[in-house]
Amino acid sequence: MDTALVAIVSTGAIGGVLGVVIGVVAKAFAVETDERIERVGELLPGANCGGCGFAGCADFAKAVVGARALPGQCPVCSPDDVRNISQYLGIEAEQKEKRVAVVRCSGDCANTVRTLYNGIRDCRSAVVVAGGAKGCDHGCLGFGSCANACPFGAIEIRDGLAVVHPELCVGCENCVATCPKNLIVMVQASVDVHVYCNSPEKGAAKRLVCKTACIACRKCVKAGEEGQMVVDGFLVRTNYENPPTTDLVEKSQCPTSALRLASKHAANEYQGAAK
Amino acid sequence: MAAQKVNIPKLGIFLGVVAAVASGLLSAVYVSTAEAIAVNQQKKTNTALQQVLPPFDNVPGSETKTIASPKGWPVRFYIARKGGDIVGYAGEVVTPEGFSGDVTVMVGLEADGSVRKVIVTKQTETPGLGTAITDRKVQKTIVDLIRGGTEATGLAPNRFLDQYDGRQGGGTPWAVAKDGGDVDAKTGATITSRAVCGAVYAVAGTCIEHLQDLSQGGGQ
Amino acid sequence: MSAMKEFSKGLWKENPVLVLMLGMCPTLAVTSSATNGLGMGVATLCVLMCSNAVISAIRGIVPKKIRIPVYIVVIATFVTIVDFVMQAYAPTALYEALGIFIPLIVVNCIVLGRAEAFASKNGIGKSVLDGLGMGLGFTLSLVVLGGTREFLAGGSLFQVKMVPGWTTDFMLMTSAPGAFIILGLFLAGMNQLNIRKAKREGKTYTPPGLDCRQCNICDLGGE
Amino acid sequence: MLSEFLVITVGAILVNNFVLSKFLGICPFLGVSKKLDTALGMSGAVVFVMTLASLVASLVNRFLLVPMKLEFLQTLVFIVVIAALVQLVEIILQKVSAKLYESLGIFLPLITTNCAVLGCVVLNAKSAPGSVQSTWYGATIYGFCSAVGFALALVLFSSLREKLDLARVPKAFEGTAISLITAGILAMAFLGFSGLV
Amino acid sequence: MNEKPRKFKGGVHPDDSKALSASKPIQDAPLLEKYTVIMHQNIGAPPELVVKKGDAVKKGALLAKATGFVSVPLHAPTSGIVSAIDKCPGPTGLAIPAIEITADGSDEWGSPFEPIADWRQCPPAELRQRVADAGVVGMGGAGFPSHVKLSPPPGKEIDTLILNGAECEPYLTADHRLMLEQAEEVVVGAAIIARIIGLDTAIIGVEDNKPDAIAALEAVAGRYNVRVQALPVNYPQGAEKQLIYAITGREVPVGKLPMDVKCVVQNVASAVAVADAVVRGRPSIERVTTITGKPVVRPGNWRLRIGTPIAKALELAGGISEQPAKLLLGGPMMGIAQRSLGVTVMKNTSGILLIAGDEVSLYTSEPCIRCGRCVEVCPMSILPATISQAVENKRFDWAQQLNVTACIECGSCSYVCPSHRPLNQHFKWAKVEIQSKLRKK
């Protein structure tokens, strides 16, 4: 049993010394870590979409704990998530409404004049060649740069047109920055009525290249209440401060079907609607 | 948040105790398995000896003699006895001339010094080339299993190793055909063939040369 | 019910080799035959179970600062014990084939990973079950991998020739390159299954990238 | 003497490459090879630690464990020594060179559980008595060369993976699967060195 | 007289197809009813409108004035009424503002300035102002305001003036005919420009596949102390940096301008415009354009007014005999494909080119086989294949590291690529992305 004794004593000693060394080191080189950062990080959805403007969820967590950002800034967090984080940090949870993206174009292949284009299938690249391959200078090019940029698979390219699925969209805004035609805007998820056109050209010019362009006929303006739809040059827009109800689309009988419900648009219920 | 309070002595003691307990446990296991390990290791040598030697009833591992071969490599001879009489010797030698490192060869010899059987106990030769010379592969097939057939007995044949059977050392060293000898070498593995040939000859030659000496028996 | 879950997750859902990609060194090194895979798997299983049990038992009293060294000491102890036992009782050929990888179980990320991620947070019973499940999953993967390689190399399994007419061994399979390639093909197979499953459920599946995040030992992931 | 060192060098770097033929250090090989720059950092850290660990462990083995007949504690003691060493290196590095620490620091915790380091130390301890490798300087050289072999494989692999990033790999083979297959073909190429020593 | 020109690295030798129009003398286009002058014809700031709808203008009258230094004025191509100020398809396909002039048929001159007959005595600053007032831009392609090039900032010494008569683009013969038929004006223009930048000599670089043009120039060059330099045929010989290297052996550093190596390069057509502005007192309202291509019934060279609709220009050439696959402004290597006939001739429209379907079967891009042809031909010595793969994977940072910004978009790489990869578009895209990233910062 001699060996055993030697073994026990010597390794015990080594262990003891090491323990002390580690203790000293830990004390001498203590790095201030904040457990709250880790915890907030766990509470965040971890999508790392960058929608908050920080370099990923971990960075955002640090910012939230350091009071440089508010939990509500995370576009992906559900209200519950925001509440949990706020509760954990003991700060006031501000209410925020969910925002979703809208691609303001309804010109799919069937409804628009298109140019034959031979080149890279990416909107941002196509736009450097002849401004894209669409008769309308302002329309969706349909090569799906936004769909590729969406980390949540919320944008579908359907018949050469980007269509947002509002239920999948979390509002990270990655698509907004990607679209070379600046077609995508973020709006409250509660609003369902949108004008799917963004061309400032004259109505006649628009009609030449697109069957579903907004021609500013103002039918919807008249059908809705005062100030619900606003005219902006040759284009009508939803007033998101004072949004119309969903029956406006039914009531106004938009002649080009540029006025659409986002939910129905996503469900592909406007196919062939253009006259 | 500030760094946690660190209780240094406690850390030291804790780690020390854990380490001590661990090593204590290890010592116990070490001691209790030491014997079994030794036995298990002998088994391998014994199996090899049984394969190359004629039937014996002693423990050749306990009666060995190490003699330097003409090339200077130490050859370790195991002496096999049956009923007290020497029935054969097994010589083990390590040759550094293998293709990719050492090759350990065990040569079983009859009492008169002629080669009985050769096996290679350790090698790192190129799979498929060098190993074609060194390996005696026995493989049961599914058919054997289903038939419940007999356990494979003896050694699988290998024409490169079997060609030494019955040869006796002495005279000119054996050489492979390429070097002008009469030992068959494998195309593409000349060097391994050469190394094995040299090793077998080292044992056989040393055995013949020191047969007198060996017949006196060996020590531990 | 939950005990069953702790046990079964290691077999498939969180299979340490094919899903978590832990313990790659022994996985690649010893799977030249089904027997070797089995031996290595069982050895790891034993260590995993014992260390999980002990670590779970002492989890309350280990100071946080020295928990990793303590875990390593515990694991190393069991590894050494397994080493001795195998040396004493396992067939010599197997012990030699596993070689250096027996002592290297110490640094197998499965063991330390489970200690950190599971045993240090759960009770003894659960930890043992976790260790058993993970160990079995590991063993299973190794046997399957080893069996595949052995079979593809010469039509045999557990050193028994399954295809009697197969005379020329295809040694690429048992060589080092074969290890990487076969494991790669296995992972691709797993991915394909997941892709199919995701497609059925209307989702997309992205095969995991290579990062060692799963072992939970350090915070270097992804790079 | 010189030829023995040459054998160790060529053997450890090319012929018996730690990663591609001995399967040691696979985890960092696969994990830290996404980018060439990180791979270079990791390589530097491993070379440094492995050389040091080989030296220290062989000294501990030679002058502590063997005389006290405590070889059976090798695994335990080695891993503890490595862990402590890594910790110490980290601290010293932090003090001595902030720049070096910045580039190597993040890799250090990973090295504790790099089986290449423990594997190298154990291989040294298990080497035949009397061989160069069993001496402290031989062990150190072996550690250094093995680490260089590891680094070579890692750097090659990471540059290949950077190239693979651009490839249209079938979906099921994306990520780990194709990386492993690439490593397999790389191992094939390394097999060509066999027999050089 | 002829120094041996240096050969720049890389380059390609596409079939030049110049025979279609090289022997056709320049014809003056008849007066049209309407001209649509695109507002923004130069690199830099767009000019500011000085007329309004309904205004009557004389030929050469100011339509829009320069806004700032890097900007040029626009002048009326004929006398008539400003009938509309609306959008018109621009060369990039996107609609841009344009001024429509309805001709009154008298075509009466009303130039805002007088000829300077004794330009040899005129102070350089005045000549420079004249170039700016006349709205002369680089007529070879980019449309960079000429007077800007002629105003080196203090401290920048200029010792060489090069006139670019290389016309290396296949199909185009406008400069060739100009040099042949108006050799004297080219040389006078060169001499005036030389005077503006304080030199007394200039070099005209001409590719040696135009021996008649070289001969014509040499016949008059000596009188104005101008030298004609024959250059080997190698596309893109006419690219500024390559031209400077071929003639002077100087390398323009990446991201720098010719003036950084003491050179000024002007297109020969711009030189004629300068001569016109100074000697005849006429602003830049017309240019020589090659209308060519296999589908064109009568390919040739026309002197077209700025604002001539492409459709009208094509009618001059007899229309088409078959539907072309592409309509280009400029040459086939760097020209811009059009998607409508609505665009009008601008100051830098050196050619209107129709490409037949068989010449341009719609290539599908295949994976790069790393053959390295693009690397061999790249005149800027960058790695097109690697950059293209980086861009394909949206690795713009990497493309930037690989010096994509040095690319001059000559298209040589795409021309030779056996996989028909859209290399040039990749680079253009990468540059746009890099620019927008810089702007964000």
Add this chain to the structure above:
Amino acid sequence: MPENESSPSIRLPDPAKLVVSNSPHIRSGQNIPRIMFTVVAAMLPACVAGVWFFGLAALEVLLLCTASCVLFEELWNRLTQRPSTWKDGSAIITGILLGMNLNAGVPWWVCLLGGLLAIVLGKQLFGGLGYNPFNPALVARVGLLIGLPEIMTTWNATRSMGADVITTATPLGMAPGAVEIKQMLLGNTGGCLGETSAIALLAGGAILLAFKLIKWEVPVAFIGSVAVITGIAHWANPAEYHSPVVHVLSGGLLLGAFFMATDMVTSPMTRKGALIFGLGCGIMTSLIRLWGSYPEGVSFSILFMNALTPLIDRMTIQKPFGYVAPEKGKVA
């Protein structure tokens, strides 16, 4: 001029049929199949020589390998629903190269297995033509060599060696001095069926160089470095080492240097890179031949250098025209 009047008889382009794309709008007419089939043509002399010397068995191996490569290419594309690519000729090249790298007498299933390794493992798993980091034919050849060393290192005798000689050694496997240079030039020696005839290989190489399909730097650096290194070894010990002439003419060196190391996809793109690549191949081939355990090092060395190619590419990025080094101390 009446014809200049706008008249309905003048036809103008229909804008709806105009294609927009980025410049340039004309192309050189070069395409992948044309390149590939020129390479095939360049390989033919060596194949013909192989068939001449080794008989119909060689033809069988060549055809089988080509067929299996094309088959696996097509199968894989069908399986993964990718467009069919065998017509681009790359699979055919791989097949012929693989066949040239085999002994004329290999069993049929070796050809099939080789095709599988080459096309699936070596090429399609990486995404097909252009994305494979390793030369597919070499992946197959080395895979077979490791997997079936016995079959891969037995070489048929040529027809002129007499009916009773079935297998023979390669010149490299013979004792130095026993090698006939003339027979090696012709190809009447043991070896893989496409690698023995030096003259035919040189003719093929000349075709490749003439059509500018390969960079001259690779074969020159490769062959040159082998000649120099083996020359030094031969000079030091002529009894043990072959003369450099034998080294250059024997084994797969010429085949490798002209047809395999020059594979565009897997070798560096710049000329400087090609030079380094060739040198590396040569050095490694010499090392393996002189001291390694495999009888031949060309395949291994090219495969190894393939792995180094991304690094070489990175190191040899050329400076752009007018490049100015960023000033030190200035952070870009």
